[in-house]
Amino acid sequence: MDMGAALNMPGLAIEYRPILDPNIEIDKLEMLYGQLTDILLQMSLLSLPPTLGGRDHQGPFKIWCDDSRPTNVLLYSNLQFPLWWPLLEQPEYWPDGIKAWTKAYDSRLQIFLKVFREREDVAIERGRLDEEQRPSGPMQESWESGDFWVAYAARKNFAFDAVFWQKLDGRFLGPEAGWESGAELLDEEERKELDTLVEHKLKQMEDRELAWEPDEEADDDKSSAAEFRQIDK
Template identity: 40%
Template sequence: MRTRMCFDDVAWERSEAIQEAWIHTLFKKETLMDIGRFILKHRSGKAIELCDPKAGGFNMSFRMKYEDGGSAMIRFPNPGTTMFPEEKVRREVDIMRYLYQHTTIPMPFILHWGTNEETPLALGPFIIMEYIDHAMDLGDALNTPELTIKHRLILDPNIDGPRLELLYRQFAGILIQLSKLQLPMIGSLVQIDDFTWDVGQRPLSYNSNKLVRLGTLPRSELPEMNETFQSASSYFSRLADLHIDHLIHQRNDAVDSADDRRRRYVARLMFRKLAREGRFTSSCTDLGPFNICCDDLRPSNILINDDLQIVGVVDWEFTYAAPVEFSHAPPWWLLLEQLEYWPDGIVAWTEVYELHLKTFLSVLREQESVAIDRGILKDEQRLSGPMQQSWESGDFLVVYAARKSFAFDAVFWKKIDGRFFGPGTSSEDDRWKERLDILTDDKKQTWKR
């Protein structure tokens, strides 16, 4: 049986059709002229060139070059791939301004932002920001050279050790700064005035956008707009509920057979049981304070120059205050590829990942020591120890499964079930039958229906 849950192909095709139709309208001469004039309203200077638009996973960007050597960029969310465009833009602006004031992480300066009604031809909500010149992104620097844009990224197995340490070390510095920011609730930041922010809205996550776009999850199943969470356990429980809602609502390509559906459903019920029992957090961390977490903080969004120095971090839209366990989980992207897509399976991914995790934790410890010597970090604020513990205990995979609905099945039976419920006597495909006795009678009745 398949482990990773597939996207709904019908939903995917519809999403791409919407995006392609919108992009087609952007290349009309009058549209490009209107966009150019709009940028000029918010960035002074003599413009010399409006560059060809650049498409990303969630956004379309237009860069305007100026005679003074600088550039400005306007960015629109892509219809079809971005399910909550207004919310996404508002939350990204607020978190970028917060990070701009509270960290030294390099990021674009926001010149102006606004809603769909303000843009020419109503192209959507937007952000106009200073463009950061760069040679490549971190993914390009780490990727296997022979792989092209048509391939999925995989860490170069022959990458030079000092080069890898240099790049890992700089990313470690970003994580250290984020880990120092603490907030009283789980949710998205809302700016109140120039110097005040409040956790006032739901966590807008990468996963929730994907569930609505490719899992046909009704928007009504997500947390309410103003819903925040007082504890990590309540948020883990909400994520567990979403896994079940996803399986129920995805129309196509979710399962292979009746037994496959039962297997996936039982796994989700058991995961929810653990979440509701508070097994994924501790009394020391459950009630916060909580840390800043960016779901899309990955190499493709980290810009570097020719000297392999980080010059900018972009795409902060899916950033919110999250359980401490999220920050304590090591970065999943150290191999670039996600574990559910690894060619040789999750066990092989784990073995290779552990080798590179040692390198990352080593340079993280170095950066922490430097920060402690400078008086900007306390010894008890180190991330390296909690990350090591998260990996060794298996908490890393719990967090991974909680945050990635389509990867849930790739992780649960191999890595989570046995840890919490003991070894089974049957194969992974059939173990769900053994686990029925663990569920309460009402859960059994729900499964039978």
Template identity: 30%
Template sequence: MQTKMCPDDMAWEQAEETSDNWLAQFLELDILRPIADFILSHNRGNGTEFAILGKGSYNISLRLKYRSSATVIRLSQPGATLFPEEKVANEVAIMRFLLDQTSIPVPFILHSGTKKDSPLELSPFIMMDYIEYETKMYDALNTPGCPKEQRGVLNPTIDENRLEMLYQQLADILLQLYTPSLPRIGSLNQVDDFTWEVTRRPLSMNMNELVRLGGLSRSRLPDLYTTFDTSSSYLEMLASLHMEHLVHQRNDSVESADDCRRKLVARYLFRKLARDKRLTNPLFEKGPFKLWCDDLRPANVLLNKNEQITGVVDWEFTYAAPVEFSHAPPWWLLIEKPELWSKGLEDWTRVFDYRLKTFLKAMKGCEDSVIQNGRFAFDAIYWQKIDPRFFGSTKNPEEAWRERLHLLDEKERSEMEILVAQKLKEMNTRVLSWDPDDYTLAFRQQLKGREQKANEENAKVENDELK
């Protein structure tokens, strides 16, 4: 059975409700007109068409067309992005860095700002040039006829030469990201026109989701200006976050006492491996570190009619990371994530290994390098891949945790039983502790005000009818 961390349903509901209601505003002319005027005020010319370009997982983008060009403004969604100001600042810095240091086709930034600087104070924003494109890499790789509402899967009958051509372009992007060397793990900050430094925490997609959907308090994350000078210290922090998430999320995250023990043992052992520096290459323990983008995937790669890359967008959650991240083959070779593969992790691995050969061939066409190791949902990959590699094989991965108990010290075993008892006691009774940003909270307060006003108006109508 495949296991992964589940989101808290109540946190998910609140996050989705906030995002959906915020996005609904963009159907109103009173919202759209000031945004268009705002773009015109920063980019002179006569606009010919203004419309919503698209809604992503974390943003909404609107496009203003001119006769020979177009400008996009992208606004962060409350409820989806719980670190909006930080996310935008990081993305602006990395996009400008990539434009300066690589040939990756990244949109040119015209203007950016905070929520206070934005039209109607809607959210932090980035205003950039629009890149023309015919389709996306996702569509080129996806199974033909796959309904839009379904998750995509790599076309099983795709022509091998065409696949290699598409993979080779993606490999070139990865190699360009690998070229810059950075002295610390963290997010970039632009010091001046030609200088960038790693000065802030590596804000990752996982951190955002742990707070947004996992019930983790923002205070449990590294401080804003925390960076890491070794790979093992960063991996140890990640292991601690996995532990914090399991302990603090409400009890739909565990099914029983043994399920809780199994998950805790995995996290203790993963942390031990990180502390013992067994998860990293000693040659790169202190760097140099390489750029890593959590959200780099085919859906963010734009193609022209000849299926050549014209642009790569959505650089949020990009930071300097351990070199091992870049040495791993990208999970998106099959489009779908392993934890969401309908036939399970083993089948995903089988198909992935087959397509990996094509990707390696394409990669070697760009540079003669070898990549290895994978990235998957924590519990599934720990017990099926990491644990047997370091501690030996077992007949049943589901029960392997029992055989590993002796690897925990007395303090860890005692702490585990306390946590298990706590989780069982709180089973289905723990109150949701959701810790969104001020920007999301403010919009939720607006929603409550609107709901209260609507209720009062409905009550007044009912009273008038009774009279």
């Protein structure tokens, strides 16, 4: 069994995307989160050396696995794994929309960070971690400042549009901002380039169909379109 199955809502059919059980016992959640934080804590201590060479000097670089999600973590029958985040589902797929996802995520994130800090304390006591090396601090700061959404939009191209309008546009351009406010920041040459891009995209809409795979069936396309409409909620 994988950790995604242990955290998933009971009775959710296999054809549906996983979602964190809203009624999961806190002790069980903290136990599973605790094992995840051990992995993240160990990864946070690994770095690749900096590159050398004048202006090209960069680094050191932290090790990061973007696919270390619960469904990729195997468990024994007692829910211990042999040897990623508070909610199983991504915000753009959340059934009630990104706003509801944010509320649910904040609640579970605080449990996750509580467990993380406890594991950090143990690592510090054992001399494996220095106080200034705690990953939980930057995680909390990123969520509270909204930088979390900047990083998420940069990494998730299919979610960029929804995340930008709901989380980033108002933060950087003001609460009453819209696309017109952003356009006012462009110079004349940039606006001409934007007009050219819009014309190009409109022509693409007339000339071709969007498909995930070359041999994908029409019914699958309809299913995907319906799923992505959840973004607008």
